[in-house]
Amino acid sequence: MKRTISLILAxxxxxxxxxxQVKKEVNVQVFDAAxxxxxxxxxxxxxxxIVVSPIPPRAxxxxxxxxxxxxxxxxxxxxxxxxxxGKDVVFYQSAWxxxxxxxxxxxxxxxxxxxxxxxxxxxxxxxxxxxxxSDVACLTKKDKNxxxxxxxxxxxxxxxxxxxxxxxxxDNMAKYGPYTLRTYEGYQDSFLDVEAGRLDGAFTDMVxxxxxxxxxxxxxxxxxxxxxxxxxxxxxxxxxxxxxxITKALQDMKRERWIMxxxxxxxxxxxxxxxxxxxxxxxxxxxxx
Numbered sequence: 690m691k692r693t694i695s696l697i698l699a700x701x702x703x704x705x706x707x708x709x710q711v712k713k714e715v716n717v718q719v720f721d722a723a724x725x726x727x728x729x730x731x732x733x734x735x736x737x738x739i740v741v742s743p744i745p746p747r748a749x750x751x752x753x754x755x756x757x758x759x760x761x762x763x764x765x766x767x768x769x770x771x772x773x774x775g776k777d778v779v780f781y782q783s784a785w786x787x788x789x790x791x792x793x794x795x796x797x798x799x800x801x802x803x804x805x806x807x808x809x810x811x812x813x814x815x816x817x818x819x820x821x822x823s824d825v826a827c828l829t830k831k832d833k834n835x836x837x838x839x840x841x842x843x844x845x846x847x848x849x850x851x852x853x854x855x856x857x858x859x860d861n862m863a864k865y866g867p868y869t870l871r872t873y874e875g876y877q878d879s880f881l882d883v884e885a886g887r888l889d890g891a892f893t894d895m896v897x898x899x900x901x902x903x904x905x906x907x908x909x910x911x912x913x914x915x916x917x918x919x920x921x922x923x924x925x926x927x928x929x930x931x932x933x934x935i936t937k938a939l940q941d942m943k944r945e946r947w948i949m950x951x952x953x954x955x956x957x958x959x960x961x962x963x964x965x966x967x968x969x970x971x972x973x974x975x976x977x978x
């Protein structure tokens with residue numbers, strides 16, 4: 690009898706252990722912030738402001754149809770983080786110019802959208818562990834003779850309003866210009882204007898340029914990069930208690946090469962071993978000037 694009871698208990702313990710290891714299904718909701726959607730206080734969910742693009746790979750709707758699932762490498766990363774910290778996710782589709790103001794106004798808990806961890810931003814926001822590296826690059830048509838920063842003079846360029854590329858282009862106008870700047874709410878519209886010949890080039894994060902060139906390599910190319918090599922992370926309000934748990938989840942995902950593999954899923958190549966997709970910042974990351 691004792692042996693039978695011991696056997697039953699052993700089987701029960703194994704069953705409980707296996708059950709505990711089954712991945713929790715994360716419920717995902719998506720709202721349009723332009724329609725006034727914002728988070729419900731203390732509902733236990735992870736509320737994320739994000740810019741959704743019509744094109745891959747960061748955050749986009751399948752077939753560019755908002756009634757279909759929200760996909761992308763940032764969506765995959767955030768959903769996995771939510772699973773690890775035991776929360777469901779609510780995404781709020783936001784325009785870039787209102788992404789940080791919505792965060793500071795408590796409309797969502799964190800922001801995602803290939804956000805560069807810049808020193809001036811750390812004065813008003815906290816950031817997670819970096820999970821990606823990204824330079825700023827210029828998309829042009831293949832026949833454009835833009836091969837160095839010296840070739841910017843006299844050209845017409847597009848960039849996203851309030852973005853790092855816009856700041857850099859305005860700050861360096863005297864050095865590499867004059868050139869004309871046109872601003873957009875999303876980089877995808879500037880890419881279309883490049884293809885249509887209304888712009889000589891469009892500046893945005895390099896991962897988005899490289900994806901577009903991968904899909905439209907017959908007509909476009911990556912012309913130049915700025916050599917800035919920003920680390921990318923999620924941003925939060927100052928002293929938000931979510932930051933340590935999300936950073937721990939990211940570090941665990943790096944140890945398991947989860948971030949490296951999700952990058953490969955969308956780009957068909959692995960990021961460098963010395964990139965933020967693999968490096969664990971045990972003492973925290975502080976951006977350079």
